[in-house]
Each structure stands twice: as C-alpha cells, then as structure tokens.
C-alpha cells in the first residue's frame with residue numbers, strides 16, 4: 029500500500045510505503061503532521077530520499093524527533109546537501125534547513141538494494157541531472173522518481189549542480205521503465 033502526502037512547500041510529494049509489519053518507509057519528507065495522521069499506530073522505519081533539495085527534506089528534523097531510529101538513505105551528494113543549507117537551497121527560503129541527525133544517514137547508490145522488510149526491498153538507481161543527489165527507488169512495481177521524471181513537466185536543470193546531459197540520459201532510462209511500473213513522481217502537477 030502506498031499513500032501520498034502533497035506538501036505545502038512547492039507541492040512536493042512524500043510517500044508512505046507500508047512494510048506489512050507495522051512499519052512505514054517514506055520517500056522524501058516534507059510536512060510531518062499529515063504523515064502522523066496517516067500513520068495511526070505504525071512507526072516510520074526510514075526515509076528514502078530522492079534528492080537533497082529543501083522541498084523534499086524539510087520535515088526530517090521533526091520526523092527524527094518522533095522516530096529517532098529512522099534511517100535516512102541518500103548518496104554522498106545527498107548527505108552533503110542534508111548538512112548544508114546552501115547546497116539544499118533552503119538558504120534562499122525563509123527557514124534555512126540543516127539535518128540535525130547526521131548519525132541516521134545511510135549512503136546508498138546505483139545497483140544497491142535496501143532491505144525494507146523480510147519480503148520487500150528498494151532497488152536504487154542513480155538518476156542524476158536535476159541534481160547529483162538524485163536517486164530513483166524501485167519497490168516491486170512502484171517507481172519513485174523524485175524530480176528526475178515528473179510527467180508533463182520538464183526536468184529542471186538550471187539549478188546549482190544540475191547537468192542537462194545527465195538529466196537527459198536519466199530521463200531516457202526512466203521513461204523506458206515506466207510502462208511496466210506505477211509512477212510516483214516528486215511533485216504534484
């Protein structure tokens with residue numbers, strides 16, 4: 029079961045993946061209040077970050093206060109962004125954000141599998157271009173693409189760290205996967 033939260037900042041999307049064992053894995057983390065409402069008695073085991081931009085991470089400090097053991101998966105560029113308000117672009121927003129639970133960060137990258145439960149894994153695809161921290165997660169037939177592929181909108185490549193050519197190859201790769209998957213992009217459009 030996948031549940032979606034449309035966040036107040038830039039209508040980014042967070043997703044909740046039920047692990048079938050009383051737990052939830054999130055994809056990205058914005059507003060925490062609606063997540064808590066959806067959780068009922070379940071606990072958040074961790075967060076798979078699609079990338080390190082502010083609108084996809086700003087709830088992490090609040091979430092880790094509630095769930096101090098929640099692991100946060102990202103790649104090395106994502107870790108840097110979590111710890112630097114300039115890299116995650118929050119410096120240009122009214123509330124600069126720096127992740128204050130760095131010990132919860134777990135690094136992951138292309139080709140790795142993250143164990144979500146006994147019967148569930150997330151396959152990690154590196155899909156850079158929008159940002160070097162962009163990872164796509166494949167969980168069964170569900171595909172979480174973040175900002176690397178949002179149907180109907182062009183991949184944003186005019187930000188610091190963006191790479192147009194990388195974005196185009198990531199997009200080609202993702203579009204080839206889509207016909208057999210259920211797509212969950214990083215923004216509500």
Ligand SMILES: [Zn+2]
Pocket residue numbers: 079081158159175
């Ligand atoms: Zn972004």
